[in-house]
Amino acid sequence: MNYEMTIGLEVHAELNTATKIYCGCKNAFGAEVNSNCCPICTGMPGTLPTLNEKVVEYAVKMGHALNCKINPVSKQDRKNYFYPDLPKAYQISQFDIPLCENGYLDVMVDEKGNTKRIGVTRIHIEEDAGKLLHDESFAGSLVDFNRCGVPLIEIVSEPDMHSSAEAKAYLETIKSILQYIDISDCKMQEGSIRCDINVSVCRPGEPMGTRCEMKNVNTFSGAVRAIEYEAKRQIEVLEAGGVIHQETRRWDDAKGQNFLLRSKEDSHDYRYFPEPDLLTIVIDEEKIWRLKDELPELPNQKLKRYMESYGLPHFDANLLTENPDKAAFFESCVDKNNCKTKNISNWLLGDVSRILNEKNLSLADTALTPEKLTDMIALIEKGTISVTAGKTVLEEIIFSEKTPEQVVKEKGLAQISDTGALAAIVQSVLEANPKSIADYKGGKTNVIGFLIGQCMRQSKGQGNPAVLKELIEKQIENC
Amino acid sequence: MELFEMTAASLSEKLRKKECSAVEITRSALTQIEKKEEQIGSFVTVCEERALKKAEEVDKKIAAGEQLSPLAGIPVGVKDNICTEGTLTTCSSKMLYNFVPPYNATVVDKLENADAVIIGKCNMDEFAMGSSCETSYFKKTKNPWNPDYVPGGSSGGSASCVSAGEAVLALGSDTGGSIRLPASYCGVVGLKPTYGSVSRYGLVAFASSLDQIGPLGRSVEDVANLYAVICGRDPMDATSAVREYGAFGSQISRSVKGLRIGIPKEYFGDGVDPEIKSAVMNSIDMLVKEGAETVSVSLPSTDYALSAYYIISSAEASSNLARFDGVKYGYRAEGYANLTDMYEKTRSEGFGDEVKRRIMLGTFVLSSGFYDAYYKRAKQMQQKIAQEYAEAFSQCDLILTPTSPSTAFQIGERTDDPLKMYAADICTVTVNIAGLPAISVPCGTASNGLPIGLQMIGPKFSEQLLFNAAGCFENLCGGFGVAPAMRG
Incomplete structure (x- = not known):
């Protein structure tokens, strides 16, 4: 039975601003554990965030690059959940009014340069969380807060892709744009681009199937494998007479499988509400257009x-x-x-x-x-x-x-094009290979390649092959 | 009159004239603390060493003939939700029983730059949630006018230390009345500044959109001088207003001539104790005799203010207090099975009942399916209340109301009835909801011998006008002072 797959992607890209999104800490990868953090990015009591304006500019540039409408007024919201790598127990993100909306990206889908238009639902800014470390010398988990407050943009696509190849082309184009406008290092091995993948399958002509989401896929090739695996899994469930339930699954690239993380019933209620510690983001028209003009x-x-x-x-x-x-x-x-x-x-x-x-x-x-x-x-x-x-x-x-x-x-690499100097070499090569001359005269003209090679060898690579070819042909004719 | 009973203005004068030293002033306050603290319990931490060190510095400056700020050498109590580098900052909660911040709140930096002497960290309702100072994990602060009564809250320790002469001035924080209510219960002056005029950086957040740090003192001039030091734009607080501020204390006109005083009928209803109504009306009459006029105004949405306040403040609190999870600092439960168990045990054991009640309320109103019915509507109500104030201020310059519908209540009287406890804030919450400034000044005592507070509310950034009117009223009363039982 034929199935069509539908894919939507949420790409998280770390921005390469000099400092973090809400404090003055350096935004740098690879520093000593917990050396690049301060009371603000570790959410200590009483501290307050202040927005790094560069983050807004970078996100707006990406919005322009993806043909989005830029919202001159947008707001920041709190996404509440408990996890040890999230020291405030909420992530500052954007909920109902993101910086950029309703864009698209034309992705090259074949060698003729034909493109397919993928819708971009929105781009918003948010802060990254820290990282849990596990050390054998210690029974529990340790937390490294260096990544806390690293600025991210999240680029959400429409469910417009229908093959893993299209998804890969979309991801590669996004990466390439990020590099062109120089807002992200795009170092995959450092996790500077990560994506969440939504996949559903349906029979052609039927309405879209129920989607499942896979979290935190770190490489584009991993994304391809994850999509193929998930589509196959869903088709197998349907073929066996089963039903797809909306759920979040964790992709394990090493195992090449995904595993149930949580079902819809267990999904988080993030209790989004407007971030009272920050003002609404207001960008004037002039700046919006200036940022567009700055795009390469x-x-x-x-x-x-x-x-x-x-x-x-x-x-x-x-x-x-x-x-x-x-x-x-x-x-x-x-x-x-x-x-x-x-x-x-x-x-x-x-x-x-x-x-x-x-x-x-x-x-x-x-x-x-x-x-x-x-x-x-x-x-x-x-x-x-x-x-x-x-x-x-x-x-x-x-x-x-x-x-x-x-x-x-x-x-001494200069080529010898002087016919006088090369004629002697040609002569000695022809004398040593009378059979080749006979073959050539008998119509096997491709032996000339062999003869040129022999001459090149004698000239220690300096003979001009074109001149040699001419000389060989002339001398054979004269034979 | 002993040093601890004097106002900052007169102490500053004495310092300048070298009639006493800063160390003597600090010692006088420390001696009063030694005498009264066991009975009153204003402080979570008394900073004797820190205070004396600062006082010595001030004396050196005086000896060197340096220019002094009006707060130099003045003992100031700081509410225990305001971060002090190297000094315990507990929010009167078990959750932060051992928390020593590695940074100062902006207002603390400003106090230190003005050479104020931080004498102690004031007890409060846990995480500023309460109207009586009874929800503190550490102790119940008593009212210096009568120790059987609460000092009000949540800045109960800040009001009681000023009223008891344990400090000359204090900083509190006001989210729904937490400076004005204890100021009125303890018979001192307390200002809730315009939202955005004082930096919140370093104030452990309760409800970020409503919280504001403000001064308490025994005279309007002292409060104005402390406000002048702490106000101002702070780049560390995105919600702090970009504007210039005046000197305040030195500019108090103490005149109400031609001032239009708005009287909102909603604040003089049946819920207000008749004794309080008449004390406030008397005060208004006194001001009218000084040349003020009265105007009837209406704030019709006041009835909904308390509900809107508890929804907005609890919603923000549920998020603000989520960081207290036992992972990084403060209290962590022992004997947990896994991460979730650690969170649950830590938060169940680390927070008191009132805090838990508000976290649950706040979590509920933000939940999907309930957000629109509660949080969103409360925010709409907030806009409506602000609009009604704006309309009222088109007819008058200031609005006068009681600070609280009753005087201080007895310790334990309302602890089992949260709704009755919440009702103490009925006259103060609208001010926070609208982001306005308001000052509470003593306006007499009730038949139970406890002080009554008069609240003056102004438009945004009208603090000078509040000081002018409050200063006029202070003159008419002949000044305020240390609670009678606390005098030397």
């Missing part, structure tokens, strides 16, 4: 432009625009205007990415500059060096201050 070109717009004005295939454009640093580097390279755009893309996505991945570095960690990369590519395009020599040059210039020209000179 967003990844989807950029991708489209790369395909249209640079003529790049979707594969290249997609990878190049994945993060803003890579895209900016690429565009500076193109601006040098001394080599082919497609070659820049090939090198960036090929050898440069390979080296970065091997060493787990980003472009900013290296000595590579757009000048150096395009100069090197230009040397190849002009025939001064071979592609093979180019790889050697890249390995050098990426980690040193040397220019490609210096490396070529030092290592």
